[in-house]
Amino acid sequence: MLILGLESSCDETAAALVTGDRRILAHKLARQEEAHRPYGGVVPEIAARAHVEMIGPLVEQALAEADVTLSEVDAVAATAGPGLIGGVMVGLVTGKALALAANKPLIAVNHLEGHALSPRLTDPDLQFPYLLLLVSGGHCQLLLVEGPGAYRRLATTIDDAAGEAFDKTAKLLGLGFPGGPAVEEAARRGDPRAVPLPRPLVGSAEPHFSFAGLKSDVARKAGQYAVEDMAASFQQAVVDCLVDRTRIALDKVTASALVVAGGVAANKAVRGALEALAAEHGLRFVAPPLWLCTDNAAMIAWAGAERFAAGFTDPLDFPARPRWPLDPEAEKVRGAGVKA
Numbered sequence: 603m604l605i606l607g608l609e610s611s612c613d614e615t616a617a618a619l620v621t622g623d624r625r626i627l628a629h630k631l632a633r634q635e636e637a638h639r640p641y642g643g644v645v646p647e648i649a650a651r652a653h654v655e656m657i658g659p660l661v662e663q664a665l666a667e668a669d670v671t672l673s674e675v676d677a678v679a680a681t682a683g684p685g686l687i688g689g690v691m692v693g694l695v696t697g698k699a700l701a702l703a704a705n706k707p708l709i710a711v712n713h714l715e716g717h718a719l720s721p722r723l724t725d726p727d728l729q730f731p732y733l734l735l736l737v738s739g740g741h742c743q744l745l746l747v748e749g750p751g752a753y754r755r756l757a758t759t760i761d762d763a764a765g766e767a768f769d770k771t772a773k774l775l776g777l778g779f780p781g782g783p784a785v786e787e788a789a790r791r792g793d794p795r796a797v798p799l800p801r802p803l804v805g806s807a808e809p810h811f812s813f814a815g816l817k818s819d820v821a822r823k824a825g826q827y828a829v830e831d832m833a834a835s836f837q838q839a840v841v842d843c844l845v846d847r848t849r850i851a852l853d854k855v856t857a858s859a860l861v862v863a864g865g866v867a868a869n870k871a872v873r874g875a876l877e878a879l880a881a882e883h884g885l886r887f888v889a890p891p892l893w894l895c896t897d898n899a900a901m902i903a904w905a906g907a908e909r910f911a912a913g914f915t916d917p918l919d920f921p922a923r924p925r926w927p928l929d930p931e932a933e934k935v936r937g938a939g940v941k942a
Contacts, residue, residue: 733860
């Protein structure tokens with residue numbers, strides 16, 4: 603099985619070719635950090651225009667690197683949401699055009715499912731079901747992953763995601779863009795106990811998340827402490843919240859492993875704390891390689907491969923979706939906004 607994957611949900615444009623036996627034959631990615639840095643965050647229109655310019659050449663480069671033609675691909679997988687709708691449309695329309703031109707099946711992939719299944723791309727021993735902490739710029743959820751298309755949401759954020767809090771904290775502290783790596787770098791030089799910061803919802807019975815209060819307290823105290831101490835204290839507060847909430851979820855399910863995925867999963871302090879938590883529960887801890895944590899097309903191709911093997915394909919009129927929950931049957935959490 604050979605799957606062409608396309609990703610364009612935010613500010614990375616990417617194309618990849620992945621086989622059903624977990625070989626990444628090619629992966630091409632174009633970042634937009636320099637274009638967005640003057641604004642301190644991603645500007646949707648700038649991102650969409652860059653996707654239009656880059657996605658065609660990246661597909662050509664990926665096919666050339668893998669030394670295959672489009673006719674040799676078994677299916678085309680493209681991110682269909684959630685994400686910035688302009689970017690999602692670019693990747694999905696491109697995927698539809700390629701599928702139609704080559705008479706190949708289309709697989710519309712939920713970007714979150716790409717993250718959720720990405721650990722299985724590099725770890726063939728990871729078996730369903732596993733408990734997933736999906737933590738990124740737009741999402742913070744705990745899910746029991748039972749198979750492709752089969753997710754049970756145990757918890758979500760009732761306001762902001764952890765990654766969004768990292769980005770906003772970086773902006774408040776003048777650390778630049780992208781915020782997550784900037785905060786992590788500054789935190790290495792700071793004291794995580796220097797600044798008293800809240801741990802929202804820690805100790806509550808249900809494993810939901812909240813980071814708005816933490817972010818607001820950082821805004822109030824910015825300038826009163828050294829930047830490195832603020833960054834380290836903020837990062838430790840996030841780690842404490844993630845560990846406490848995940849511990850509650852582990853007590854509610856039977857799982858083969860504790861898995862973390864999404865952009866914030868690239869943070870070494872987060873990974874280390876979750877690995878220790880898994881050891882406490884006698885579970886394997888699994889995290890993708892750092893490059894697979896951030897947005898990429900290899901995870902989209904792999905999710906496409908898993909869905910294709912399970913018999914899933916999608917019509918060419920499949921819509922782009924700015925929001926698309928992995929567990930549409932999950933009850934809405936009191937206080938949670940549209941990101942839930």
